[in-house]
Amino acid sequence: MEVFKADVAIVGAGGGGLRAAIAVAEADPKLKIALISKVLPMRSHTVAAEGGAAAVTRPDDSLDHHFNDTVGGGDWLCEQDVVEYFVAHAHEEVVQMEHWGCPWSRTEDGHANVRPFGGMKIERTWFAADKTGFHMLHTLFQTSIKYPSIKRFDEHFCVDLVVEDGRVQGAVVIEIATGAFRLIQAKAVIIATGGAGRVFRENTNGGIVTGDGMALAYRHGVPLRDMEFMQYHPTCMPRTGLLFTEACRGEGGFLINKDGYRYLQDYGLGPAEDKPRNKFMELGPRDRVSQAYWHEQKKGRTIEGPFGSVVHLDMRHLGEAKLRERLPQIYELAEEFMGIDPAHAPIPVLPAVHYTMGGILAYGNTASSLPGLYSVGECSSVGIHGANRLGSNSLTELVVFGKVAGVEAAKYAKSVSITNPGAIEKQAESVQARALGIVNQSGGAERIAVLRTEMAKSMESGCGIYRLATDMQATCDKIGELRQRYKKLKVEDQSKVYNTDWLLAIELGYLLDVAETIVHSALKRKESRGSHQRLDGYEQRDDANFLKHTLAYYNGDSPPRIEYGDVKITKSKPGTRAYGAAGVKADEERKKQGAANG
Amino acid sequence: MSNRRPYVRSMDGWWKRDPYFIRYMAREVTAVFVAAYAVLLLVGLVRLGQGEAAFNGWLQYLKTPWMLVFHLIVLAVFCYHTWSWFNIMPKTMPIMFVGGKRVQPGAITGTGLAASVIACLAVLFIVRGMS
Amino acid sequence: MADTEKIIEIQVLRYRPEQDKEPVLQSYKVPFTDDMSVLQGLQYIKDYLDETVSFRWSCRMAICGSCGMMIDGKPKLSCKTFLREYYPQGLRVEALAHMPIERDLIVSVEDFVTKLESIKPYIIPKEPRTLEQGEYLQTPQQRDMYEQFSSCINCMLCYAACPQYGLNPKFTGPGVLALLHRYNADSRDGGQAERLGLGYADEGFWGCTAVGYCSEVCPKGVDPANAINQNKMNSAINYFTRFVTPGGADK
Numbered sequence: 013m014e015v016f017k018a019d020v021a022i023v024g025a026g027g028g029g030l031r032a033a034i035a036v037a038e039a040d041p042k043l044k045i046a047l048i049s050k051v052l053p054m055r056s057h058t059v060a061a062e063g064g065a066a067a068v069t070r071p072d073d074s075l076d077h078h079f080n081d082t083v084g085g086g087d088w089l090c091e092q093d094v095v096e097y098f099v100a101h102a103h104e105e106v107v108q109m110e111h112w113g114c115p116w117s118r119t120e121d122g123h124a125n126v127r128p129f130g131g132m133k134i135e136r137t138w139f140a141a142d143k144t145g146f147h148m149l150h151t152l153f154q155t156s157i158k159y160p161s162i163k164r165f166d167e168h169f170c171v172d173l174v175v176e177d178g179r180v181q182g183a184v185v186i187e188i189a190t191g192a193f194r195l196i197q198a199k200a201v202i203i204a205t206g207g208a209g210r211v212f213r214e215n216t217n218g219g220i221v222t223g224d225g226m227a228l229a230y231r232h233g234v235p236l237r238d239m240e241f242m243q244y245h246p247t248c249m250p251r252t253g254l255l256f257t258e259a260c261r262g263e264g265g266f267l268i269n270k271d272g273y274r275y276l277q278d279y280g281l282g283p284a285e286d287k288p289r290n291k292f293m294e295l296g297p298r299d300r301v302s303q304a305y306w307h308e309q310k311k312g313r314t315i316e317g318p319f320g321s322v323v324h325l326d327m328r329h330l331g332e333a334k335l336r337e338r339l340p341q342i343y344e345l346a347e348e349f350m351g352i353d354p355a356h357a358p359i360p361v362l363p364a365v366h367y368t369m370g371g372i373l374a375y376g377n378t379a380s381s382l383p384g385l386y387s388v389g390e391c392s393s394v395g396i397h398g399a400n401r402l403g404s405n406s407l408t409e410l411v412v413f414g415k416v417a418g419v420e421a422a423k424y425a426k427s428v429s430i431t432n433p434g435a436i437e438k439q440a441e442s443v444q445a446r447a448l449g450i451v452n453q454s455g456g457a458e459r460i461a462v463l464r465t466e467m468a469k470s471m472e473s474g475c476g477i478y479r480l481a482t483d484m485q486a487t488c489d490k491i492g493e494l495r496q497r498y499k500k501l502k503v504e505d506q507s508k509v510y511n512t513d514w515l516l517a518i519e520l521g522y523l524l525d526v527a528e529t530i531v532h533s534a535l536k537r538k539e540s541r542g543s544h545q546r547l548d549g550y551e552q553r554d555d556a557n558f559l560k561h562t563l564a565y566y567n568g569d570s571p572p573r574i575e576y577g578d579v580k581i582t583k584s585k586p587g588t589r590a591y592g593a594a595g596v597k598a599d600e601e602r603k604k605q606g607a608a609n610g
Numbered sequence: 611m612s613n614r615r616p617y618v619r620s621m622d623g624w625w626k627r628d629p630y631f632i633r634y635m636a637r638e639v640t641a642v643f644v645a646a647y648a649v650l651l652l653v654g655l656v657r658l659g660q661g662e663a664a665f666n667g668w669l670q671y672l673k674t675p676w677m678l679v680f681h682l683i684v685l686a687v688f689c690y691h692t693w694s695w696f697n698i699m700p701k702t703m704p705i706m707f708v709g710g711k712r713v714q715p716g717a718i719t720g721t722g723l724a725a726s727v728i729a730c731l732a733v734l735f736i737v738r739g740m741s
Numbered sequence: 742m743a744d745t746e747k748i749i750e751i752q753v754l755r756y757r758p759e760q761d762k763e764p765v766l767q768s769y770k771v772p773f774t775d776d777m778s779v780l781q782g783l784q785y786i787k788d789y790l791d792e793t794v795s796f797r798w799s800c801r802m803a804i805c806g807s808c809g810m811m812i813d814g815k816p817k818l819s820c821k822t823f824l825r826e827y828y829p830q831g832l833r834v835e836a837l838a839h840m841p842i843e844r845d846l847i848v849s850v851e852d853f854v855t856k857l858e859s860i861k862p863y864i865i866p867k868e869p870r871t872l873e874q875g876e877y878l879q880t881p882q883q884r885d886m887y888e889q890f891s892s893c894i895n896c897m898l899c900y901a902a903c904p905q906y907g908l909n910p911k912f913t914g915p916g917v918l919a920l921l922h923r924y925n926a927d928s929r930d931g932g933q934a935e936r937l938g939l940g941y942a943d944e945g946f947w948g949c950t951a952v953g954y955c956s957e958v959c960p961k962g963v964d965p966a967n968a969i970n971q972n973k974m975n976s977a978i979n980y981f982t983r984f985v986t987p988g989g990a991d992k
Contacts, residue, residue, distance in 0.1 A: 051797075052850065054895050055805045110876040113864035113927060115884060115891050122878030146804055147891065154862040154920075166854070189843060190612035218799035251776065254802045318776075345802060348821055349776075461788035504792035508613045509758050510844035512795045513787075615758035616841035616849050621907050627814060631904060634952045698951050702970040705886055712885065 013440055014194045015433075018046035018163070019425040020418075021183050021198035023170045023225055025049035026056030027145070027410035028389030028417070029204035030152035035418025037159035043422055045162045046196045048185055050169040050220065050515070053153045057206055057218045058410065061145025062257035062341065064137035065109075065407035067102035069126050073134040075099045080584060082405060085131040085297050086369075086398020087542035088559065088586040089238065089579055094376040094395040096582065098405075098412055105411040106138045114151040115140050128262045128290050129404045131297035131591070135290070137404040142257050142339045148407060168194065169515050170224060172443040173201060174436050175232050179383040179428070181436050184443040188515065191508030193447070195440040199428050200384045200421035203229060204414070207368035207390035209242075211527040212475075213468035215365040216248055216255040225391045227522035229372045230529065234380050235563040237393040237577070238370035239526070240534035240544045243401055244302040244477050245366035249349065250319035253364035256342055258403040261294035263338050265327040267301070268358065269313040275323075279304040281592040296591045299400040299543040302363040306477045317360050324358035331355060363477060367406065369397040369543065370533070373563065373577075378417040384424060388417040393561075395580070399542020450521075451514045456500035460516050463494050463501070464523070471527055475534055480548045484535040491528045492571060498524055529564035529572050536574045537562055555586050633694075640691035647684055696722035746772045749824050750831035751782050753794060756842045764842060766833070767791075773824045779834065780808055780819040783846075796846040803960055806896035810846050811835040816901035816958045839900055839907035853897055856913050860921045860939055865932025883928040890923035890968050892961045899955035899965050905948055912948035913939065915955035915965030921945075922968035941976045 020036050022029045025047050033047045049056065068078050078099040083090045106124070110116055116124045117139050129137040140147035156162055167188040174182040174195070182197040208223030209215040230236050246267070247256040261267070264287065269275045274293065277284045281296040281304070288295055305323055308314050314321035327335060332355035335343055339354075346352045346359050372380055372387040374394040379386055388394070389410050396409060430436070467490075474487025498521060505513035539554035540546050559579055564572040590598040625631040657668040671677060699722055700715035707713065748770050756764040769786045780798055787794050797807040801820045808819040813832050824832070840848035870877055899915035900906050906914045913921075921940055925933045940946050949969045956966040 051799065051807070052854070052895075055797075055799050055807050057800065057805075059805050059894075060800045060802060104872050107872050107876050111864070111866070111870060111872070113924070113929065115888055116876070118879055118881050118884055120881065122880045122883075124876050141888075143804070143892070146894070150891070155864075157858050157861075158863050190614055192612060218801065218805060220799050252801060341804070348803075460792070505795075507757055507759050507793070507844075509615075510795045510847050513792045613759050614843065616843055617756055617758070617764060618841045619764075619838070621839075621904075624904050624907060628954075630954050630957065631952070634904075634954070638950075698953055698970075701951060701953060701956070701964075701966040702973065703967075704971045707882065707885075710882075 013437065013444065014192070015437065016046060016163075016194060016196050017044070018196055018198045019043040020200045020202065020421045021046040021048060021196045022202045022204060023048050023183055024056070024204035024206060024389070024391070025053035025153075025164070026204060026206060026389065027058035027149055027152060027407065028414045029056075029202065030149070030156050031411050031414025032202050032204060032388055032418035032421070033162050034152070034156055034159060035415045036422045037161045039419050039422040040426070041159070041161050043161060043425060046165060046198060047156070047162050048165045048168050048170055048183065048196060050167065050188070050224070052166050053164070054150060055220070056149060057221050058145045058149040058407075060216070060218060060255065061148075061407055062142045062255060063129060063259040063262070064127060064139035064144045064404045065102075065106055065148070065411070066129065066132065066137045066402070066404040067106045067408055068099060068136050069103060069124070069138070070134060070136065073136055077133045078102070078136060081132050082396060082402055083398070083584045084587070084589055085400055085402040086396070087400055087553065087589055088555075088581075088584070089241075089398035089541060089561065091376065091395025091580045092582040092584060093580050097376060098396050098409065101412045102408045105408065105415065109148060109151060109411060112151050112155045114147055117141060127259060128288055128295055129402070130258050130261065130295050130301070131291060131402040132295075132404070133290055137262070139259065142259050142341045144407060148410075165194075165196070169518070170205075170228065171447045171518060173228050173232055173385070174439045174443070175382065176432060176435050176439060180232075180385045181430060182440070184440045186447065186515075188510060191511060193440070193444045195437060197430060197433065197436060199425040199430060200386065202378075202417045202421050203372060203385065203387040203391055204389045204417075205391045207371070208523065208526045208530075209365045209368060211467060211471050211523050211530065212242070212365040213472045214248070214251070214253040216245055216253050217366070222519040222523050223368075223391075223526035224519065224522050225387065226371055227525045229380065229382070229385060229387065230525060230564070230566050232382060233566060234382050234385065235373045235565050235575070236370060236526070236529045237373040237561050237563055238399070238533070239368075239529040239564055240475070240537055240562060241369035241397075241399050241542055242365055242475060242530065243298055243367040243369060243543050244363040245298055246301040246305060246363045247325050247361040248364035248366070249345070250317055250322055250360055250362055252349070254345060254349065255366065256325060256345065256359065256361055257339070258298070260325060260327060260339060260342055262288060263327070263334070264288045264330055265294060265325055267294055268324045268326050269308050270315045271313065273313075275308050275313065276301065276304050277592075279307065280590070280594055283593055291591045291595050293592065297400055297402060297589075299545075300591065302477050302543075303545060305363050315360065320362060322360035322362045325361045326358040327354045328356060328358065367401055369393070369399065369401050370530075377420045378413055379420060384428070386417045386421050388413045399544060447518065450501065450517050451503045451506060451511070453501070456502045458497050458500045458502060460501065460503070460513070460520055463497060464520055467491065467494055467524060467527055471531065474531055477545065479534060479544070479546050481535065481546075482548075484531055487531045488528075488535060488571065491524060491531060495524050495528065495569070525566075532572050532574055533562040533564050559586060636690065637694040640687050640694070643684055643687040644691060692726050693723065696726070746774065747828060749773050749782070749828050751779075751786065752831065752833045753783070753786070753845070754833070754835035755794070755845055756836075757793070757844065771824075775823075775825045777824050778820050779812055779817075779822045779824060779832070782824050783819065783834070794846075795844050804894060806894035809837050809896045809898050809901065811838055811901065816898040818896060818898070818960050821960060837897060837901040839903065840897070848897075850897070852910060853895070853900065853914070853916070856917045857895070857920065860913075860917055861932060861936055862920050862924060864924065864927065864930050865935065867929060867931030877929045879928055886928070887923045887926040890919045890926065890963055893919055893923075893963045893965075894961055896960065898958045898960065902954040902958045904952060904954075905950060909948065911944045913944050915949070915969065916963075918946060918949070919963050919965035919968035922972060937976075937979070940972060941979060946970070946972045946976055
């Protein structure tokens with residue numbers, strides 16, 4: 013097997029991976045970086061992010077505001093010291109992106125513009141039209157070309173990490189074009205492989221978002237944290253699940269039910285006003301807005317469409333000029349995919365799975381419990397999103413923690429050496445045998461598409477916006493059954509050149525493992541918090557018992573072992589999550605209390 | 611030794627594959643007619659230099675039936691040449707702003723075509739006036 | 742379902758280098774509804790009819806640039822092209838033109854990536870600025886001068902459209918030259934001189950004969966034909982003046 017000797021290997025070349033690679037290169041140009049991606053870097057799903065990247069900018073804004081918005085938005089399940097670091101470094105990172113050429117949208121006088129976003133008290137979301145993720149990804153990719161120490165392995169599929177002597181020492185990849193295996197030897201490995209939304213049926217995610225890195229770290233003993241918290245984005249296209257950015261609401265769009273009524277005011281997000289008001293109505297946090305849809309549906313006030321019940325995203329009052337200028341991609345999506353002109357008709361939307369709040373347990377410096385292994389981005393749980401992520405925090409997360417991961421991994425790589433390359437190569441050989449085993453195994457008759465569809469349907473019913481113990485248990489059983497049936501998979505394609513069938517089979521393995529952590533974590537969390545909401549006796553938040561992180565540990569063929577970890581609280585004691593008028597009142601009371609405590 | 615064997619497809623007859631390419635080739639071919647007519651005018655210039663008789667001979671030649679047919683063809687070709695020229699002209703211009711608004715490609719093409727029509731009418735008027 | 746299921750015939754140009762001497766069309770009958778894209782049709786084929794069909798895709802919303810292919814001879818994104826437009830006659834799907842076929846609908850992208858990397862596609866700052874000084878100032882109008890050229894999703898439909906690229910693979914090509922122009926036109930960038938050597942070369946701007954089909958097929962309105970051809974004037978002027986200006990320097 014061909015061996016490439018790197019100092020730092022990065023698995024995943026999206027926003028987080030690219031930023032980390034640049035950080036390593038800038039920390040020490042002599043370090044050899046292997047940047048591994050199963051697709052060309054500009055195909056990474058960062059490209060689909062639309063709305064923006066949050067960073068405290070305006071003089072009337074403050075780090076404390078961003079901190080409180082994030083911690084409250086996460087329903088107090090955030091690691092508050094990490095959030096403090098995050099909000100403090102957001103601005104410098106978006107400025108760094110600008111210096112690298114990111115075409116941020118501007119005010120008339122040439123400064124970067126900011127727009128309102130859900131759950132944010134003051135406008136702080138930097139944006140590049142409605143294609144922020146696209147522009148950030150391309151800026152990072154094109155900038156990364158400047159650094160000769162970054163060697164890219166495009167279209168190389170990672171099948172396993174190599175852990176030797178208690179630390180990670182490399183990764184084994186398949187060169188997709190030829191089917192050849194390669195060992196990437198490395199002293200530090202950063203995982204930046206994205207989320208796992210494809211375990212669900214309707215989702216905004218691209219085909220590649222299959223939880224690869226999460227599964228790899230998990231199988232090597234690193235816990236996956238807070239996996240039960242899956243974000244439903246409230247405004248997605250029916251059937252395909254394609255995303256209509258939150259910026260539609262930030263620019264002033266309304267969500268209305270079948271009576272043309274802005275129903276969010278019935279769910280603690282009101283009162284309704286004509287102009288968008290931060291943390292009110294449509295600018296409430298995503299979990300609340302998605303949950304409101306669910307209630308409206310139960311009340312029979314949603315509109316029945318060919319692909320399920322929908323509500324209407326009404327932007328007609330914004331006018332065509334503003335829509336084409338501020339939301340050009342949305343306009344195109346509505347017109348080309350749905351035949352709807354948003355300036356003249358409302359868009360039918362419904363919630364779909366969008367973001368994985370949980371992931372590989374990462375400390376504030378992005379390191380994990382496995383020495384040499386770091387993680388960044390949606391695949392990691394570094395502790396800033398808690399039980400519900402605020403929109404525009406995750407693009408900022410990529411650049412803030414991408415840099416941290418790069419710097420830390422570089423430091424670590426310089427402090428260790430590879431002492432037993434023979435043992436690593438031997439492990440790589442057995443990884444190769446296992447990966448080939450999937451395509452070569454005989455006697456099975458299970459089909460990839462069948463197992464995948466059963467998994468996705470079951471996850472949708474068990475881990476929806478509102479959850480019941482019976483449904484969750486049924487899904488636990490189903491996923492367990494699917495994991496067994498997976499061993500009897502029949503892979504049709506036996507070729508070596510671009511055998512995508514084989515890779516889909518390996519991805520299915522990752523999806524099933526991650527799905528199991530999600531549903532078991534959900535079943536065991538007997539409370540409702542953020543985006544994990546139950547209707548079976550556990551409708552309230554239970555800080556006494558569950559102000560804790562869920563940790564899912566790999567347990568071979570058996571379901572994951574669920575344990576719990578503490579939450580780091582510094583400045584913000586758990587309070588009521590209040591938005592709309594109630595939120596304003598809660599803020600005032602908190603201020604009064606703060607003054608009283610002096 | 612990998613199993614890759616990239617397959618390169620032939621470009622033979624590429625211009626027949628799409629109406630867009632056929633129109634492009636037609637546009638390029640019009641340049642030949644432009645060159646041919648330039649030669650004709652050059653000959654006229656030479657005849658002018660050779661005296662009135664020679665020039666009148668050239669004018670007579672232009673009135674022969676074959677030359678009339680030639681001129682009709684050239685007129686049609688030049689119309690297509692002009693139209694396709696101004697159609698592609700916006701692509702050669704940098705982004706321009708007039709009064710804060712971006713100049714649209716249609717405006718450039720339209721202006722060019724309008725200028726051509728006016729120029730032709732002007733020449734026709736002048737020639738009419740002289741004869 | 743709103744519509745009753747109809748069947749459409751999709752012909753796919755197959756090529757498996759390990760068993761096929763050359764590409765061959767294979768026909769599939771796919772049940773579809775009016776909202777289904779060609780990509781969804783291909784996914785149905787792969788899921789239920791023939792797992793060995795290989796093709797690239799990801800985002801499904803025309804932003805990742807993975808799913809470019811020739812649909813009835815025209816370069817299109819399969820996620821944004823709908824089966825209903827080809828009913829009842831059926832359609833033919835082939836790998837993007839002018840690039841070598843690796844496998845089925847997958848073309849070799851090495852040439853494109855190499856060229857993209859060669860043009861210094863990053864900001865070479867005109868003047869230095871520290872992070873503490875904040876962002877460079879750039880008015881909305883300055884941003885307009887390059888924004889459309891920065892919207893390229895690298896889908897390579899323009900390469901499949903460009904006959905000059907098909908005839909001469911040395912030509913840098915529409916997408917990469919548009920990116921070169923994007924950086925030259927960015928008010929923050931001072932690296933024009935470094936990039937124009939490549940642009941003014943024969944394989945650069947002058948490899949283009951203004952066919953214009955690239956801009957026709959571009960799904961994002963980048964208009965690479967404009968990016969390239971607006972530079973020819975400068976290039977011509979530069980050609981004549983470079984001996985006159987001090988040091989023969991490019992401006």
